[in-house]
Amino acid sequence: MTLIELQQVRKTTGRQELLHDVSLVVNQGEIATLEGINGSGKTLILRAILGLITVQGTVKVAEQLVTPAAAYPIKAGILIENPSLITDFTASKNLELLTKLDPEIDPQQITELLAYFDLNRFPKQKVRKFSLGMKQKLGIAQALLGQNPLIVLDEPTNALDQESITKLVQIIQDYHQQGTTFVIASHDRDFIEQVATQRFRVQTGTVVYEK
Numbered sequence: 001m002t003l004i005e006l007q008q009v010r011k012t013t014g015r016q017e018l019l020h021d022v023s024l025v026v027n028q029g030e031i032a033t034l035e036g037i038n039g040s041g042k043t044l045i046l047r048a049i050l051g052l053i054t055v056q057g058t059v060k061v062a063e064q065l066v067t068p069a070a071a072y073p074i075k076a077g078i079l080i081e082n083p084s085l086i087t088d089f090t091a092s093k094n095l096e097l098l099t100k101l102d103p104e105i106d107p108q109q110i111t112e113l114l115a116y117f118d119l120n121r122f123p124k125q126k127v128r129k130f131s132l133g134m135k136q137k138l139g140i141a142q143a144l145l146g147q148n149p150l151i152v153l154d155e156p157t158n159a160l161d162q163e164s165i166t167k168l169v170q171i172i173q174d175y176h177q178q179g180t181t182f183v184i185a186s187h188d189r190d191f192i193e194q195v196a197t198q199r200f201r202v203q204t205g206t207v208v209y210e211k
């Protein structure tokens with residue numbers, strides 16, 4: 001079943017065409033990856049899928065049109081660019097905040113994710129004191145928290161050591177087994193080869209289907 005569909009999506013600013021004729025289909029349950037060099041348009045495509053930017057053309061998620069006025073037809077876990085963290089709070093407080101937005105989140109999952117990503121060693125430490133990699137893992141935990149049918153990750157391996165990348169691959173595969181759909185932008189070929197079930201190459205604002 002089709003979960004995400006982009007048809008002839010274009011994004012222009014002034015006289016620049018940042019995305020041109022982006023068409024792609026992601027079926028439910030896939031781990032779809034967007035790979036391409038810096039500035040090729042990966043983040044813009046993720047933003048379009050989430051209704052965070054206005055584009056020309058058609059963006060549909062779960063058969064509903066997505067626009068900034070009608071974003072999120074389904075729940076989505078998101079990590080785009082830098083994790084949105086409150087640096088005066090601890091890791092667990094940052095995750096607990098999300099339970100206020102989504103009361104279905106099981107608080108036990110917070111404990112599990114913090115332990116899984118080794119973020120529970122200094123439970124009183126504020127995020128301000130975290131290393132880049134720790135912040136990145138907390139951003140990933142935010143996106144994984146809850147029962148989101150769709151998870152969108154932008155460059156999730158940024159700042160991660162090899163051990164953390166292995167854990168990330170493992171947990172993505174676990175969620176995938178439960179039926180979660182992923183759309184992941186990354187320039188990390190090794191990582192993509194480990195997780196992708198559907199690969200797209202992004203080149204100068206357009207998408208080429210890979211396999």
Ligand SMILES: Nc1ncnc2c1ncn2[C@@H]1O[C@H](COP(=O)(O)OP(=O)(O)OP(=O)(O)O)[C@@H](O)[C@H]1O
Nearest residue numbers: 013018036037038039040041042043044045185187
């Ligand atoms: N709001 C904007 N106004 C003007 N140009 C923009 C805007 N947003 C993005 N761009 C440009 O569009 C192009 C694609 O940006 P995008 O962030 O999608 O790249 P990317 O493939 O995600 O790159 P990276 O791997 O560096 O994150 C870049 O050249 C960027 O400078």
